[in-house]
Amino acid sequence: MNLLIVEDERSLADDIRAYLEGPDTRCHIAATVRDALDLVLDKEFDCVILDLNLPDGNGLSVLRELKKQGRKDGVVIVSAKDALDDRIEGLRIGADDYIVKPFHLAELAVRVQATVRRALFNGQDLLYFDELEMDLPAHTAKVNGIQLALTPTEFQLLRLLTASKDRVLPRAVIAEHLAEDADHDRAQELVYAHVNNLKRKLADVGYVDRIHTVYGVGYRFSTT
Amino acid sequence: MKLLHRTRRPFWIYAAVVMVLSVPAYYLVLERQWLADIDEDLTVQKEKLEHGLNARRLSDVELDSAVVRLNALDIGVQLAQGERSMPDHYATVTRPDAFHGHDEPFRTYTSTIHVNGRTYAITVSRVIEETEELITGIALIATITLLLLFGGVLLLDRMSAQRIWAPFHSMLARLKRFQVDDAEPFRAAATGVNEFDELEREMEQLTARNMAMYVEQRRFTENAAHELRTPIALLQGKLERLFQSKDLTQEQATLLEEASTVLGRMHRSHEGLLLLARLENGTAPRSGTSDxxxxxxxxxxxxxxxxxxxxxxxxxxxxxxxxxxxxxxxxxxxxxxxxxxxxxxxxxxxxxxxxxxxxxxxxxxxxxxxxxxxxxxxxxxxxxxxxxxxxxxxxxxxxxxxxxxxxxxxxxxxxxxxxxxxx
The missing domain is CATH 3.30.565.10 (Histidine kinase-like ATPase, C-terminal domain)
Incomplete structure (x- = not known):
């Protein structure tokens, strides 16, 4: 998978790269509209992570150029602006998603993955993690062909864990992703309960030792 | 209450008072004048008769015969010989009239004349029915004229008010459409009326200042949002990378989690305050329906x-x-x-x-x-x-x-x- 990160904050771009890059994912970084245009005209990307406030202009011009050329690269806008007009304009020109800073890297990973897969599989999107088969559009999961009875929250949780495969997910990040009331003192206990339920349901069909507890921090999903 | 109604109300009240008072006054004055005229006529008639009878130098027998014939003619003069003078007296009476065959209103003048040294009581009278009809007719015409006058004035007033207020209503409509976050500014229109032109100009300036202020505030809010969101994003990225470290001690993990929680709280406080700022600088409520x-x-x-x-x-x-x-x-x-x-x-x-x-x-x-x-x-x-x-x-x-x-x-x-x- 080829990703382009268009972000003028070098430090943030590095964090995004460090989080998203893996054995089958390569990240390129552009800090200006000009650099970004050079890169997108040179090669295709599965997904462009696009900041709007760039030193030499608005990131939307990169998006416009892509659409003008009829390109199919996925685009996730990442911006500190959340004025409704910007959001509508971005999605109108053809961005796939819009995420407001600050965001959790795990959240970005889910959005990028969804964008890439939507473009590639056009609605027929199945993800495999060993015996686990996830149907993203249908929000269902199977292990060895056996349908799992997951609540929407549990499916969302599984989605987040798998999108950040091999990475540690802090409990607070999970709580926020599940739209829990993160300021509630019980939020983290609820996360604990959800993860345990999910683990139990997976174990019932023999899918064990994939979600690891990282003591004092959170959870990590990995395949064998 | 509309301003128009407010200005018209005293006018209406005044017009009504004038109408109510003037029509009876008109009628009364006319009637009085007419009666005075008639009375004068009757008096002249009496004096002419007295003068005429004395001028002919009739003998007593001729005079008696003339009085009988005069009375028999029934032309509105009746004479009756009396002992002493009667005081002059005017009256309006209704009595049968041989000529018309029914009761008629009469104006009568009772007095005394002296002919050939004799004293006669004289009553001169005249039918006044036609006179009353005339007065009523004149009073009616006066009423209609007044009504036409007031009605016409009101109609003209209404028409000119509509024309005069048209620029005001146009401005009000444009003000209602005006939204501070709209691309379309309020533009002053030339009305041709000094007061309205001034108001239009002031309104244009006021709304322009408003728009400028709104843009300034929005820019500030956006800047504040951006300037704080980016560092929070940076900090959050660093923390999440730290979480990925292989050899985190328990103590470090706890510290990291606490830092992460605090950062999350800071983020949400910032977003909440931004939302409040936006609501405070916000534009007029947009319409729409919600479920x-x-x-x-x-x-x-x-x-x-x-x-x-x-x-x-x-x-x-x-x-x-x-x-x-x-x-x-x-x-x-x-x-x-x-x-x-x-x-x-x-x-x-x-x-x-x-x-x-x-x-x-x-x-x-x-x-x-x-x-x-x-x-x-x-x-x-x-x-x-x-x-x-x-x-x-x-x-x-x-x-x-x-x-x-x-x-x-x-x-x-x-x-x-x-x-x-x-x-």
Whole structure:
């Protein structure tokens, strides 16, 4: 998978790269509209992570150029602006998603993955993690062909864990992703309960030792 | 009351008073004048007769014969010989008239004449029916003339008022359309009336200043948002990378998690304050309809875990198939905050009762055993420490912006928040 990160904050771009890059994912970084245009005209990307406030202009011009050329690269806008007009304009020109800073890297990973897969599989999107088969559009999961009875929250949780495969997910990040009331003192206990339920349901069909507890921090999903 | 009505009312009252007083006065003065004329005529007639009879130097026999013939002619003069003088007397009487064959009103003049040294009582009279008809006719014409005059003046006044007020109504319509965040500014129109032209110019300047101020404030809010969001994003990225470190000690992990929690809280406070700032600088409420039940249902579904964990019983009573005339985004902010509040401050085994009607929303929840101070409740950061303390401040601000009211009451054991929509 080829990703382009268009972000003028070098430090943030590095964090995004460090989080998203893996054995089958390569990240390129552009800090200006000009650099970004050079890169997108040179090669295709599965997904462009696009900041709007760039030193030499608005990131939307990169998006416009892509659409003008009829390109199919996925685009996730990442911006500190959340004025409704910007959001509508971005999605109108053809961005796939819009995420407001600050965001959790795990959240970005889910959005990028969804964008890439939507473009590639056009609605027929199945993800495999060993015996686990996830149907993203249908929000269902199977292990060895056996349908799992997951609540929407549990499916969302599984989605987040798998999108950040091999990475540690802090409990607070999970709580926020599940739209829990993160300021509630019980939020983290609820996360604990959800993860345990999910683990139990997976174990019932023999899918064990994939979600690891990282003591004092959170959870990590990995395949064998 | 319309300004026009206000200015017209004294005119109407004055016109009515003039009408009521003038028509009878007119009638009375005319009648009096006519009677005076008639009386004068009758007096002259009497004097002519007296003079005529004396001038002929009739003998007593001739005089008696003349008086009998004069009386028999019945031409409005009756003579009767008397002993002494009668005082002059004018009167209006109704008596049978041989000529017309029925009762007629007469004006009579009773007096005394002296002919050949004899004293005669004389009554000169004249039918005055036609005269009365004439006076009534004249009074009627006067009434019609007055009515035409007042009616015409009012009609003209109304027509010219419409023309004079047209620039005002046009300006009012343009002001109503004006929105501070609109690309279309308020433009002064030339009306040809000095006062309105001045008002138009002042209005243009005022709205232009308003727009400039709004743009400035929005820019500030956006800058504030950007300047703080980016560092928070950077910090968050660093923390998440640190979490990935292979050899985190227990102590480091705890510190990291605490730092992460604090950062999350800072982020949410910042977003809440930004939202408040936007609501305060916000534009006029946009129209639109929202489905309060749908919003509440989704909010309850999202909090399903907490509701189950606390064992809350939730009841939603509503009027089916109705919407609110309220901006959907604002309605969502308002209701989600109130629902979140009712859950956050609830107690295990407690309850939440929601009631939705086309004009109101009420949410009651169990919680603290004593009522809360309403004066303190809606202030920022006045929370009990269970949340950020911005939710109710935001909810109230939304209500203010949308012209609704938000009230709190403690109806033991329930804390009740009521929203009343604008009429």
């Amino acid at each position: 309060p039940y749908a919003i509440v249902r989704i909010a309850l579904e999202q909090a399903d875990d907490r509701i189950r964990e606390l064992g809350l019983s939730v009841s939603v009573e509503r009027v089916p198939d109705m919407t609110w005339r309220l901006d959907p985004a604002m309605a969502e902010i308002l209701l989600v905050n109130l629902v979140g509040n009712a859950i956050r401050h609830n107690v295990p085994g407690g309850r939440i009762d929601v009631r939705i009607t086309p004009s109101s929303f009420a949410i009651a929840n169990t919680g603290a055993e004593a009522g809360l101070d309403p004066a303190h409740l809606f202030k920022r950061f006045a929370g009990s420490g269970k949340g950020l303390g911005l939710g109710l401040a935001i909810a109230q601000r939304v209500c203010e912006r949308q012209g609704c009211t938000l009230n709190y009451a403690f109806e033991a054991p329930l804390h009740v928040f009521r929203v009343t929509l604008r009429g």
